[in-house]
Amino acid sequence: MKNIIRQIKRSLFARLLLIFLLTAVAISFVIVTPVHMHFKQNLGSGFIAHINNYADYIIDDIGTPPSLVKAKAITQAVPLALHIEGPNISWSSSTDFPPMAGLSARHQHQGIWIAEAHGRRYAIFERNGYSFVFATAGLNPVEVPGWLHVAMTSAALLILLLSYLAVKWLFRPIQWLKQSAERIGRGELEYRIPAQRSDELGELTQTINNMAADIEKLLEAKRQLLLAISHELRSPLTRMKVSLEMLPEEKYKGDIADDVKQMEQLIAELLESERLNSRHSLLQRENISLNMLIDDVIAEFLSHARSAIKCRLPHEAVNVNADPAQIKLLLKNLIDNALRHSRDSATPVEVTLERGDNGITLTVIDHGYGIPAELLPHVTEPFYRADASRQRETGGIGLGLYLCQLIVKAHNGSMQITSDVGKGTAVQVQLPVGIRPE
Secondary structure, X not given: OHHHHHHHHXXXXXXXXXXXXXXXXXXXXXXXXXXXXXXXXXXXXXXXXXXXXXXXXXXXXXXXXXXXXXXXXXHHHOOOEEEEEEOOEEEEOXXXXXXXXXXXXXXXXXXXXXXXXXXXXXXXXXXXXXXXXXEOHHHOOOOOOHHHHHXXXXXXXXXXXXXXXXXXXXXXXXXXXXXXXXXXXXXOOOOOOOOOOOXXXXXXXXXXXXXXXXXXXXXXXXXXXXXXXXXXXXXXXXXXXXXXXXXXXXXXXXXXXXXXXXXXXXXXXXXXXXXXOOOOOOOOOEEEEHHHHHHHHHHHHOHHHHHHEEEEOOOOOOEEEEOHHHHHHHHHHHHHHHHHOEOOOOOOEEEEEEEXXXXXXXXXXXXXXXXXXXXXXXXXXXXXXXXXXXXXXXXXXXXXXXXXXXXXXXXXXXXXXXXXXXXXXXXXXEEOOOOOOX
């Protein structure tokens, strides 16, 4: 039942069907019930209002004492049952007429004595010592037959069902639009919605198709631009590196080499940030051990500062289903950033790894000067550095934490930065457990 209610809440067509069903029930109640009550109560009462004059004509025609010949002729000519009771007379036009004793329970209705027996009504008139009892269909409430109830309800349901199917067909492009949005969101920009209508929904379909085509062209142009920039910038940088190797040792050669290296890093991080910033970038996921990956990052990139890094890792492997290259870049940037903002090696950077019920927690803590609270919201912005002087010794190019945030989001995780001025900064990364069995 809960699933049905949830489906109705989430589905436009399910709610539409529910509305139609409730409408059908309301129509049946509003139309059938008053008709039934009208036939049951009002028609008999309306006939009783006229039967007094009708009875007077018949009684006058029969005469006093009553002429049974005339009475028989009248009952044969009109749909009327008649019983006459009086001195020396007890006559009925029908054999199934109830005896007078059975009509003793009388009551007045609109000035006429009415008796009921076996579910039928009888009008009783007293004239000159004789009792005239009339029975006719107009005296009895008209019962609406059950089949009429069923027929009216079925007709209402059928009409509403046809209306629902027509409305569903009319809004069928909405389902196509939903599927299209899901596929385009997954990166299938070449997908197009079937355009088979010329109404407003058809125009909307064509507009979304045009939008998908424009987005596809825009992303392709962006990709080509990034490739062109990468090629145009990396080629002269490569030539500069070769030329530097051929120069004699001078005091400026090392500085120039550092500048070239920093430009290469800037280009690489720019390209990587653009790739990660796209919803359509695909991660090369596999089961990896974060314990081993942390050791590899320190050995490969930060071996010169191994003594300034203190790792607290679990003995058992902490596995995660992730892109190894991206997680490696995340670890390198976080640890390198913490090292650059530490005061000295006497207070090493702390790297801790924990696995809990809600996921995996990676924490990198430095014991540096900290970041003022008003600057914390900006440290993950591209090219932002808390150090306004922007010197190489006090920070990189301002893309490290921005890249880290993109990598964490791409893995459906979260990153939180806390800092205490004068004591240091802690970066906590939460990654979902979601690993595949090996």
